Amino acid sequence: MTAQPLKILWQSNAPWCGTGYGQQTRHILDGIVELGHKPTLFAYWGLQGGTLSTGKYPVLPPGRDPYGNDIIGAHMLRTEADICITLIDPWILKNYGEATKNTWYPYTPVDHEPIAPKLKESLMGATEIIAMSHFGERTLREAGFENVIYIPHVVNTTALSRYTADPEGWRHKVLGREPGDFIVGMVAANKGEPSRKGFQQALEAFALFLKKHPNAYLYMHTDPTQDDDGVDMEAYMKLIGVPGDHVQFPERYSLWLGFPDEFMKNMYSALDVLLVPSMGEGFGVPIIEAQACGTPVVGTAFSSIPELIMPGGGYLAAPRTKYITPLKSYQVIPDVNDLADGLEWAYDHRADETVQKVCEENAAQYDKGLILQTHWKPFLERVAEEIGATVATVNVG
Secondary structure, eight states: OOSOOOEEEEEEEOTTSSSHHHHHHHHHHHHHHHTTOEEEEEEEESOOSSOEEOSSSEEEOOOSSTTSTTTHHHHHHHHTOSEEEEOSOGGGOOSHHHHTTSOEEEEEOOOSSSOOHHHHHHGGGOSSEEESSHHHHHHHHHTTOOSEEEOOOOBOTTTSOOOOSOHHHHHHHHHOOOTTOEEEEEEOOOOTTTTTTOHHHHHHHHHHHHHHOTTEEEEEESOOSSTTSOOOHHHHHHHHTOOGGGEEOOOHHHHHHOOOHHHHHHHHHHOSEEEEOOSOOSOOHHHHHHHHTTOOEEEESSTTHHHHSOTTSEEEEOEEEEEEOTTSSEEEEEOHHHHHHHHHHHHHTTTOHHHHHHHHHHHHTTBHHHHIIIIIHHHHHHHHHHHTOOOOOOOOO
């Protein structure tokens, strides 16, 4: 093979999508370009029926299958890709090892324990598995996989940092809150019922907290409708007994198109605490985004969540029980009373400079420039050497 940059087919959401995968694609592919490689994006979501270019790399669409199973081989041939990296749940992909001619590197979320049988089966064809959390790495190794490396998700800590110009003014102007009000936030997609993100448990914990603190408000950065097969938030609130005037949702049109970094920075900074009552997380990007803005997190002590919250920078609520999901493995339901205790901890530590600094220091470990240099650069250089490509890389700041 002649000396050339490593050609990478990256399959995930398009970089302009407001999804977690879309954000990772944007940050990581920009960095991969700066490292001297040549990525092509296969956008299984966010682009249909044509080929585009971001100006840095081409973007290819899916075929008839929404996840790319019918076209992945053709995309590999068309791009002459050396390797294929997929940022998508591997269990919905079919025979990717064979289709990529044994050059498949799935960037894999693991949010069950033990590993779900369907996920384990799908990964048998992987050349090497990229785990996005230490939890995922450990769980994969316990399942017998030895070809596993760890590369965490990234956050743009330059764009997301503590907003100090006029936080109370922003809280009043955008969220309608007054000085002294306590704002609990939740950033999660409303998909599936029951919800893996724990909307029921979030509302129940907030209802308990509200009884003690009538100045508390809940901002839920999500779609409250069932348009994406999610939960009926209004019905949940009514059943649980959470007053509507204490809950706020973003403007739906802007939510669909995606809010700019400046809005997210201001929003996270305006929160007193981020609530993450998830039943399982492959990573949990909002946990790091909130901390980058100095905001502590109350989360479930399961899957990747504990490794993302440093002592003194948040609160881990104990699981109440395990349950078996449709993927035939365990996730957990967090204890509602312990979640409420976590909110009490946050109330006692609101605007605590020490807590805010712990959060910011923790988030800095996941800065995109740092992760590209310490994880992606050596990984891609090693792969290039293994397949015979010679790559001239540069430093990413």
